Amino acid sequence: MKLFTYIIFFIQLGSFGFSEEKYPDIWDKLINHNEWEQVKKTEKYKLSKFEFDGFPIPAFKIEMILKSHPQSILDVAWNVSEYPEALPSAYITRSGIFQNQDSTQIAWQINDIPFLVPRLYQYQHIRKQNSVDWYNTVFEQRLDGNVITASTNVGSWRISKIGEKNILTYIVLTDPGGLVPAWIVKQAQAKYLPQMLMEAEDAALN
Numbered sequence: 001m002k003l004f005t006y007i008i009f010f011i012q013l014g015s016f017g018f019s020e021e022k023y024p025d026i027w028d029k030l031i032n033h034n035e036w037e038q039v040k041k042t043e044k045y046k047l048s049k050f051e052f053d054g055f056p057i058p059a060f061k062i063e064m065i066l067k068s069h070p071q072s073i074l075d076v077a078w079n080v081s082e083y084p085e086a087l088p089s090a091y092i093t094r095s096g097i098f099q100n101q102d103s104t105q106i107a108w109q110i111n112d113i114p115f116l117v118p119r120l121y122q123y124q125h126i127r128k129q130n131s132v133d134w135y136n137t138v139f140e141q142r143l144d145g146n147v148i149t150a151s152t153n154v155g156s157w158r159i160s161k162i163g164e165k166n167i168l169t170y171i172v173l174t175d176p177g178g179l180v181p182a183w184i185v186k187q188a189q190a191k192y193l194p195q196m197l198m199e200a201e202d203a204a205l206n
Contacts, residue, residue, distance in 0.1 A: 068204035070159035
């Protein structure tokens with residue numbers, strides 16, 4: 001009887017989207033990649049990029065020295081419902097949690113960049129001891145208005161320590177989809193991603 005109960009439990013769990021974590025291959029390539037091209041370096045952060053075959057938009061990596069407590073900035077990353085207030089540079093107008101269980105949640109957000117059709121991002125969100133990871137997923141969702149579902153969205157917030165400094169490493173590969181020239185997306189990400197992370201640190205400090 002116990003065995004039958006466990007089987008039913010895991011079937012139900014899988015039906016709600018919380019099956020065993022299986023990151024997509026591109027996520028593994030992104031996180032383990034080590035041949036980044038430096039784009040910009042300041043006293044606060046270093047911005048790098050790399051273009052993976054088959055993806056029109058480059059991946060970006062930002063390594064930023066933290067003033068805030070490392071776990072606090074992961075709290076900001078995990079708290080998807082507060083993205084519109086905490087990360088204004090990301091143009092997120094709505095966001096939330098579709099389902100959650102312990103350290104795994106299914107999240108969504110709408111990015112409404114001026115002059116573009118709003119983009120819907122749906123993703124598995126996984127929190128570990130020193131990281132918050134995410135990758136694309138799709139689920140039934142009713143939203144008002146016209147939106148385009150983003151075609152690619154994988155990445156991670158990771159914390160580490162170098163000497164006495166706490167470091168946040170933010171890695172992302174995303175493509176908003178639709179008829180947007182790739183060069184516009186590249187420039188926008190290079191400009192706004194560092195700004196977004198500094199906003200995340202301000203939220204963590206507060």
